Amino acid sequence: MSSQHPEQQAEQAADRLPAQVEEERREQPIARTGMFGSKTTGDTSGYGGLVVRQSPKVGAPRPYGGPDGAAEPGEFDEIADQLERAFPDYGDAIERVVIHRGEMTFFVKREHLREVARTMRDDPSLRFELCSAVSGVHYPQDTGAELHSVTHLLSITHNRRVRLEATCPDADPHVPSLVPVYPTSDWHERETYDFFGIVYDGHPALTRIQMPDDWVGHPQRKDYPLGGIPVEYRGAEIPPPDERRSYT
Amino acid sequence: MSSTKYTEYDAYAAADEATEGRVFDVAGQDWDEVVAGAEDLGDERLVVNMGPQHPSTHGVLRIILTLDGETVDEARVVIGYLHTGIEKNMEFRTWTQGTTFCTRMDYLAPIFNETAYCLGVEKLLGVTDQVPERAQIIRVMLMELNRISSHLVAIATFGLELGATTVMLNGFIEREYTLDLFEEITGLRMNMAYVRPGGVAQDLPSGALSKVRDYLDRMPKRLQALRKLMDSNPVYLARTKDVAYLDLTGCMALGVTGPVLRATGLPWDLRKSQPYCGYETYDFEVATQDTCDVYGRYLVRMAEMEESLKIVEQCVERLQGTRGPVMIEDKKIGWPAQLAIGADGMGNSPKHIAHIMGTSMEALIHHFKLVTEGFRVPAGQAYSHIESPRGELGAHVVSDGGTRPYRVHFREPSFVNLQATPAMAEGGMIADVIAAVASIDPVMGGVDR
Numbered sequence: 001m002s003s004q005h006p007e008q009q010a011e012q013a014a015d016r017l018p019a020q021v022e023e024e025r026r027e028q029p030i031a032r033t034g035m036f037g038s039k040t041t042g043d044t045s046g047y048g049g050l051v052v053r054q055s056p057k058v059g060a061p062r063p064y065g066g067p068d069g070a071a072e073p074g075e076f077d078e079i080a081d082q083l084e085r086a087f088p089d090y091g092d093a094i095e096r097v098v099i100h101r102g103e104m105t106f107f108v109k110r111e112h113l114r115e116v117a118r119t120m121r122d123d124p125s126l127r128f129e130l131c132s133a134v135s136g137v138h139y140p141q142d143t144g145a146e147l148h149s150v151t152h153l154l155s156i157t158h159n160r161r162v163r164l165e166a167t168c169p170d171a172d173p174h175v176p177s178l179v180p181v182y183p184t185s186d187w188h189e190r191e192t193y194d195f196f197g198i199v200y201d202g203h204p205a206l207t208r209i210q211m212p213d214d215w216v217g218h219p220q221r222k223d224y225p226l227g228g229i230p231v232e233y234r235g236a237e238i239p240p241p242d243e244r245r246s247y248t
Numbered sequence: 249m250s251s252t253k254y255t256e257y258d259a260y261a262a263a264d265e266a267t268e269g270r271v272f273d274v275a276g277q278d279w280d281e282v283v284a285g286a287e288d289l290g291d292e293r294l295v296v297n298m299g300p301q302h303p304s305t306h307g308v309l310r311i312i313l314t315l316d317g318e319t320v321d322e323a324r325v326v327i328g329y330l331h332t333g334i335e336k337n338m339e340f341r342t343w344t345q346g347t348t349f350c351t352r353m354d355y356l357a358p359i360f361n362e363t364a365y366c367l368g369v370e371k372l373l374g375v376t377d378q379v380p381e382r383a384q385i386i387r388v389m390l391m392e393l394n395r396i397s398s399h400l401v402a403i404a405t406f407g408l409e410l411g412a413t414t415v416m417l418n419g420f421i422e423r424e425y426t427l428d429l430f431e432e433i434t435g436l437r438m439n440m441a442y443v444r445p446g447g448v449a450q451d452l453p454s455g456a457l458s459k460v461r462d463y464l465d466r467m468p469k470r471l472q473a474l475r476k477l478m479d480s481n482p483v484y485l486a487r488t489k490d491v492a493y494l495d496l497t498g499c500m501a502l503g504v505t506g507p508v509l510r511a512t513g514l515p516w517d518l519r520k521s522q523p524y525c526g527y528e529t530y531d532f533e534v535a536t537q538d539t540c541d542v543y544g545r546y547l548v549r550m551a552e553m554e555e556s557l558k559i560v561e562q563c564v565e566r567l568q569g570t571r572g573p574v575m576i577e578d579k580k581i582g583w584p585a586q587l588a589i590g591a592d593g594m595g596n597s598p599k600h601i602a603h604i605m606g607t608s609m610e611a612l613i614h615h616f617k618l619v620t621e622g623f624r625v626p627a628g629q630a631y632s633h634i635e636s637p638r639g640e641l642g643a644h645v646v647s648d649g650g651t652r653p654y655r656v657h658f659r660e661p662s663f664v665n666l667q668a669t670p671a672m673a674e675g676g677m678i679a680d681v682i683a684a685v686a687s688i689d690p691v692m693g694g695v696d697r
Contacts, residue, residue, distance in 0.1 A: 100628045100629070101371050101374065101628060102371075103629075103630060103631060105629070130500055130503055130505075131503055132503070132631075132633070132642055133644065133657070133659035133664075135644050135655075135657035136657075137629075137646050137654070137655045138655075150629075150644065150657075152631050152642065154640075156500075156514075156516055156521075159521055159522065161633075163629075163631065182501070182503070183502055184501065184504075184664060184667060185503075186667060187663065187667050188664075191663075208328075209327060209328055210327070210331040210696060210697075211328065211331065212328070219333065219336055220335065220655075226333075226337065226339075226340050241337070241340040241341065242340050244340075246650075246651075246652065
């Protein structure tokens with residue numbers, strides 16, 4: 001028996017594909033250069049010239065399978081089929097579907113987000129009646145889609161979960177609000193606005209919720225520093241966490 | 249109190265008067281003056297700031313109430329007074345260090361915070377199946393003990409807020425016994441950082457199980473005593489029955505989970521419906537009530553504590569039968585050091601130190617790399633969800649393939665459930681606002697993170 005995780009095996013298999021994949025990869029934007037986060041001569045590993053590109057955005061192929069694996073059509077295929085049936089603009093609205101670690105993510109074009117969510121909630125075969133959470137993620141390298149608004153949906157009727165992810169560029173940080181569909185996303189969206197600056201259009205009162213009302217900036221963004229002061233301990237000075245060497 | 253008029257001693261009134269209406273600065277024992285002042289104004293509506301330092305607001309919760317007499321017209325909840333940036337801080341530490349931060353969110357349920365986070369990291373690593381069984385049993389046992397201690401605080405503080413110190417003292421003494429067990433097992437009473445990605449920090453110390461057994465012997469009687477004090481107490485019933493009504497439709501729309509949801513009659517418990525940590529192998533019932541009121545939520549919590557005792561009992565039986573590791577075997581993830589309790593607290597065991605400093609250079613390098621740099625987690629995102637005492641606690645964990653979390657977001661049940669306050673309180677009496685908030689059992693550390 002192989003000790004490798006099946007997904008790891010799949011990744012390695014993908015790496016061995018013909019040269020065309022390499023070309024695809026070379027077209028991707030650069031994620032980082034060098035190693036160990038060092039920008040100066042501190043990197044003696046020989047990896048200073050390393051160029052790591054972002055992995056291409058790929059959607060999962062059919063069959064999607066279910067939470068336990070993708071060998072044969074399962075729960076996730078059912079959800080996708082039902083949504084395709086109940087939402088006529090499926091092909092236009094859903095950019096791609098990602099199946100990872102037994103979870104399903106629909107990347108929804110932002111202009112369709114509210115309608116997709118409404119279908120998800122109202123269609124009896126989908127019936128995602130509970131919105132678990134909304135959270136934001138900031139990917140500064142993801143040009144044109146820097147800000148992601150991630151909505152976690154739960155269906156108590158069918159005992160399933162899916163994730164809706166909508167993106168918006170930094171220059172135009174607007175995503176439609178889901179409050180008309182899921183009133184619970186009120187505070188979640190206020191929090192995501194507060195931390196990331198994503199403006200949820202149609203939210204009844206989009207104000208800051210955790211930070212003071214007059215706060216400047218959106219603290220969870222990657223370009224917002226953590227802050228902190230160096231700490232002295234037994235004569236040695238320890239820099240603040242965001243200035244320490246990082247190993248990514 | 250002095251007979252001075254409020255206008256004379258109220259330092260802030262003049263500045264604020266222009267905005268809307270007249271401002272009264274209530275410093276205590278001057279209610280008569282406020283009432284007289286309000287009468288002068290001839291305005292029926294009174295806007296009252298409850299909190300953020302009101303003792304019954306569970307920390308620093310602020311509720312802006314618009315009152316018509318004693319009836320609440322409008323309730324607006326303001327949070328953020330305890331925001332500590334835990335999620336941001338976690339982005340600057342290793343995956344393992346993350347537990348130390350997130351355990352401090354909901355400080356009444358630290359084990360749950362840790363477990364939700366660690367389950368998310370394990371899912372992203374793809375090692376969920378490799379976590380040793382013994383570690384999973386210990387996690388379940390501690391979570392259930394934690395559920396008891398958390399519910400006890402919920403009920404105890406609730407008693408206090410309604411003016412019953414007996415309930416408070418009784419609840420807190422039982423909680424104290426539970427915290428003693430935590431201290432015995434993890435070394436700390438709160439904020440343990442005991443659950444780690446891949447397992448738990450260390451095995452149970454010898455003698456811990458017999459202490460848990462003593463606890464199991466004592467606890468049912470204690471809970472019975474609490475029930476005797478509350479279940480059919482006429483004063484308690486008058487304050488809780490049919491108060492702060494929120495039905496299933498309301499819960500769904502507002503995303504409310506946990507005891508509040510189960511008090512509407514829906515047996516939705518993630519331990520049963522989407523099991524984790526092996527909960528499907530334990531025998532327990534999901535407690536429900538169908539009254540949708542504060543009393544129903546109290547009954548659900550009481551029944552849940554009794555069920556938790558049953559689970560803890562099963563855990564003790566299993567732990568007695570199993571031996572083995574409590575940390576994942578994969579040396580690239582599992583914490584290298586064995587911990588030991590020394591005279592000055594918990595630290596690396598002397599045996600491990602002797603090994604890395606005296607005999608094995610490779611072990612030293614490995615230890616150094618894993619402790620300072622940490623392990624890498626494959627890029628992607630995962631959402632883990634567990635049933636915390638307050639409802640669904642979720643962790644949305646995002647990795648970019650590095651040694652630090654790229655983003656961790658917690659779906660805190662307190663945060664979500666607190667949104668239901670206006671739905672529960674508006675149209676009711678001002679005194680019932682306290683009961684409504686207390687029945688949600690929000691912990692501001694979790695709400696604000």
